């Protein structure tokens with residue numbers, strides 16, 4: 001059996017603990033509502049297929065059909081339904097959501 005790399009073990013333990021803490025407490029966070037001021041400013045919708053592409057033409061760009069929270073590089077999944085987004089601090093966004101801040 002190979003020797004255990006102490007630094008690797010500690011880093012893995014810290015990462016696991018951090019993920020567990022985020023997952024546990026993020027469920028208590030409010031879900032972004034459609035009338036949230038930031039949501040309105042960013043064109044956020046809970047279901048990406050319902051984006052008004054006349055108004056938010058980024059979503060109508062090539063490959064736009066694949067733009068949603070789960071494909072956004074700043075999305076942090078909590079579970080299959082919700083995740084965290086730094087644009088909506090302290091709140092949860094829908095996994096199938098979208099906003100104009102989408103990042104490839």
Ligand code: SF4
Nearest residue numbers: 069072075085099101
């Ligand atoms: Fe979703 Fe990305 Fe917009 Fe955040 S920035 S709401 S993760 S599409």
